Amino acid sequence: MPETTASCARLSGYRIADLTTAEFRLGPMADLPISARIVLENLLRHEADGGNDIDAVASEARRGMAGREIAFRPSRVIMQDYAGIPALIDLAALRDRVAAEGGDPSTINPRVPSDLVVDHSLLVHATSSAGAFSDNLGREYRDNAERYGFLKWAQQAFANLRIVPPGKGIVHQVNIEHLAEIVSKRCIAGQDWLIPDTLIGTDSHTTMVNGLGVLGWGVGGIEAEAVMLGEAMSMALPPVIGIRLTGAVPDGVLATDVALWLTEALRRKGVVGAILEFHGPGVAALPVPDRTTIANMAPEFGATSAFFPTDERTLDYLRLTGRAPEHVGLVERYLRANRLWPDPAERPRFADVLDFDLAATRRTVSGPNRPEQRRDLAEVPQAAREMASAITRGDGSVRDGDIVIAAITSCTNTSNPLAMIAAGLLARNARRRGLTVAASIKTSLAPGSRVVRDYLETAGLLEPLEALGFALVGYACTTCVGNSGDLDPALEQTIRDEGLCVAAVLSGNRNFEARIHSAVKTNFLASPPLVVAYALAGSVYTDLTREPLGHDASGAPVTLADIWPQADEIAAVLAACVTSDQFVTAYAGIFDGDAAWQALETCDGPLFQWSEASSYFRRPPFFDLPSLFGNGPILADARPLMILGDAVTTDHISPVGAIGADTPAGQYLESLGIARKAFNAYGARRGNHEVMARGTFANPRLRNAISDRSGGWTAIMPETRPATIFEASECYAARGEPTIIVAGSMYGAGSARDWAAKGTRLLGVRAVLAVNFERIHRSNLVRMGVMPLEFLSAADRMLFADRGDDRVSVETPLVGLAPGARLEASLRRADGTTVAFAVRLRADTAEELEYLKAGGILPRVFAATCPTPPEGAPHG
Known part of the structure; x- marks a missing residue:
């Protein structure tokens, strides 16, 4: 990072981006929510890197406004194995490309500290017995030996990457109990700094760490890859909504009940994309585990984050979980000195405030x-x-x-x-x-x-x-x-x-x-x-x-x-x-594997040895995908591949469960000679794009209006021939006919699943037209080069009804458009009649438009990492 132009100070021998001094330039920090101050500290510390109008950001945040494009740089990345392995596979493929261009592949590493916790691959085979744990773990190793061998390779190949082997815990719990620092020490350009611990994770429930006062949220693996490679996150500044807690949780009511009450209330309120900041007299009554239970549910609220500022109860939790006393003291000193400690006398301005009485909650189920x-x-x-x-x-x-x-x-x-x-x-x-x-x-x-x-x-x-x-x-x-x-x-x-x-x-x-x-x-x-x-x-x-x-x-x-x-x-x-001793013991040697981990076969060296015989790993195609959008119309007589209703989740789009024998993915695996009992789950097959493309929209509960069958079915038009989604996509691609997906509200709700966007892209879908999108999936679509378009009127979604023979056009080219542009679209019926309607381009920042033009973030990162050599230069 170049020398920052932000006001700097020293604390305990470390440099800090000093928010107190910055008040002379940016106005009083007391007007800002603490989560907004953390964002502002991040922008100030990286001011010399460019990309931010900090004065305008501070001014708008002080007025409760949001939406301005910022370049945010999280201090670390955290992953679980289902989403993390595909991200590391892409990095391995990038190393191959660098080597092919004559470069040094070992230069491709995460540029920010990155952790991967193996926690999503264990299936509950054995139950109700004392030996269930060892039986399930043994089966997990047998079923996933090839995947775990890849992780062992990555562990030795990539700098700045740590792997937590299987059987240690769930990523978010490991994060709050051990990995999260709240305040981090970093050496930046030869200087020792103290910085707020901020992160993104490849799982939507990364927000659990918000309960400690750590600002972070879930993203797709493709966005995490870019951050790992040193890219700033281009994003619209989220609004900060205050959640004012009063009262105390009644006896017999647990944090789960509170979280479910909040989920109902906040979904009804509408907080999609917002940072929620909890404050008020009720916060002090909540122990940190209750806060983390609530913060974990931020994706269910629809929010970006659910942030509880660090306070005395947080420090007690750090001590309980075995953090070093000197670190706990440093956390308090830094946060108090840099205006990041909550002060009841301050009255920050929020974009909105919602009051919530903890005393009104009851035992509940959802x-x-x-x-x-x-x-x-x-x-x-x-x-x-x-x-x-x-x-x-x-x-x-x-x-x-x-x-x-x-x-x-x-x-x-x-x-x-x-x-x-x-x-x-x-x-x-x-x-x-x-x-x-x-x-x-x-x-x-x-x-x-x-x-x-x-x-x-x-x-x-x-x-x-x-x-x-x-x-x-x-x-x-x-x-x-x-x-x-x-x-x-x-x-x-x-x-x-x-x-x-x-x-x-x-x-x-x-x-x-x-x-x-x-x-x-x-x-x-x-x-x-x-x-x-x-x-x-x-x-x-x-x-x-x-x-x-x-x-x-x-x-x-x-x-x-x-x-x-x-x-x-x-x-x-x-x-x-x-007791604290329990945490110290549990996390001693957390990155060391057991005997089964140590016995895994793997390769060494900077390049991964791909095997043509592997059904788990294929070199990914994403760096070679061209842009779907040139200088012509965004859409020209595109056919709907699917017409979907409301609340289509990423589970519907890219399921993680068992692979059915009668599905395109199951048939593909059978064609490779793989027995049905060895199919494993979609989540475990994420390293093979051939499986995942065939599994996209394969959820048996998915309902597509073009087909009278539930699951991954549609009809090829104009013949009205029944076909699987994968078969139809191949047919339309062979004809050269572009395809779209039409959907209702809350499209892409649920997990931060990058394969929901990757699979959509591999099916050749150019655009998704929806009433509205959930935050993470919209971002993932853009970063895979698929255009999200929102109906300006929700009623226009019903123009499509169950007609699969319509054709959609948007004559405007992508070149020259501004973020969030209004576009005129037309619907041509089979009888030749047309209907006009309007959509909004949900590329929300200039950077996101560049992703669409480049064919996605991965081709763009590759172009920046491996520029085309001059004519006549030798190639690898």
Whole structure:
């Protein structure tokens, strides 16, 4: 970084970009939210790099305005393996290209510190036994040996990259408990600096770290790659909305309940793309694990971040989790000195303020297929019945409403000791009354940290959980990401044959259709103790507020109120059984692998050795993709490949679950001689673009109006011939006919899944026309060279209805357009009539327009990294 022109000062021998001194130029910091001050510090520190009008940014932020283009430079990148491996594959391919041009491939490295945590690949095969953990981990290594061998190569090949091997924890929990620094020491241009810890992650729930006062959010892998290679993030300055908390969480209510209440309220409010900053008297009443549970759900709110400024409770959490005392002291000194510590006397100006009374929250569940569908417990049975037929079906062994999966899983809740201890105490109390869980329910306990097992065992709570079937299955993201594994074959066959609407209950953050298990239509999110309670009840048709969970040995009914632990008992166990030593022990050697990791075969050297025989890895094509947009019209008689409704998620676009044998991806793998049992999941196959292109839009619950079949089907026009999405895309490409996708609102909600955009690009889609987009997916589309266009009137989406034979044109060329330009479009019917409508180009910054012109961010980065050699120069 060149010498900054920002005002500098020194603290403890380190240089800092001094916000106090900057007040003389930019105005009082007290007017700005703390998250905005962190952004401003970042821009000031990099002022000499250009790309920012800092005075204008400060002025607009002070007035609660947003939208100005900024170049933001996060201090680190964090990845999970599903999204991180494709990013590292692209870097490996970039090294190949550099070597082919006669350059030194070892110069291609992450330029900012980058961590990858292997946490998304474990499937829940074994359950309800003491050996489930070792059985699942062993199967994980066997199924993913080739992928993990690649990571071992990357570990030795790339500088500035650390790998956390399998079985250590979930990326976000590892982040808050160990990796996050809040304030980082960096050597910049030979100078020692203190800087705020800021980051982006290849998972939308990166926002969990916002609960510590670390500003960061989720992006797609393609955007993360650019940051890793030293590119600034070109983005529109987000508005900062204040969430003013009052009151205190009532006894018997957990952070999960608060997070689900906020999800409903904030979705209704509309906060897409905003940074939320929590303030007010209620914040001090929330311990950090409760804050991180709430912050984790920012993607479900629709927000960019859910930020809790660092305060005394944060410092207590740093001490508890084993951070060095000298670092904790440095964090406090820096934040106080640089105006980044909350001051109740300050009244920052927010773009908007929403008041939220913690005291008004109650125990709650969300479902049956969206996190924002908050239900009081008494409302759950009716919500579940609405998903099923009015006539109760079943053969006596399984019926509509029966729970077949109950999982304590996900970073959101397993990071919270209060919630986990409450689950253990409820299990203990249930066992004392003689209650059991039906064997037909697949139960599992998958904490995000090894510390969870330590304190549950210390408290004597692991045994009652195991006795109810909640045995440890792994330290990974399992059921919440769709890695729930198979159900009993006979049970699953009955469910499918009879069309039963059975249920899953999980302590996760996402419950989209077909995400948890393809045979399970109804999915409810709940706190860990409520997961145990529903497993005991056995059906989501049970009203936990008035009906018994079961009966004791004497035949007496046992209700939820009978076994719910008291708040003072939970607090006492927490104080006695959660210790700093547990964290220190758990994270000692976190980057060292076990014997299975050490035994993995891999290659050495700066270049990855691609194998033609591999079904997991193919050299990616993205650096060679030309721009879809030249000097001609943006769209010329484009055909709709799909016409979709509202709330199409990235799970619908790029599923992560099992690969079906009857899908294009399954047929491709079979053509390679791969047995069905070795297909693995889409998420594990992300290194093979041939699989992923065929898997795009393969979710069995996807509904495309052009086809009368659910799943990845459409009709080739004008013949109206039924075809898979992949087959139709190849047909249109062969004809030279451009294609588009038409969609409703909230298009691309859900995970920060770069393959949802990569797959769309490989299908040849030029543009997506939607009522509106979720932030991350819109950004990913642009960075893959696919144009996002928003209908100026939501009613215009209905012009398409279910007509797949329309043709769409936008005569304007891309060249010369401004960000967010209004464009005139036309719809030509099969009978020759035309209808005009308007769309807005959702390339929001000048930099994003350049990505579209270049064919995406990867060709643009390659062009900058490997400029064309002069004529006559030697080639590698």
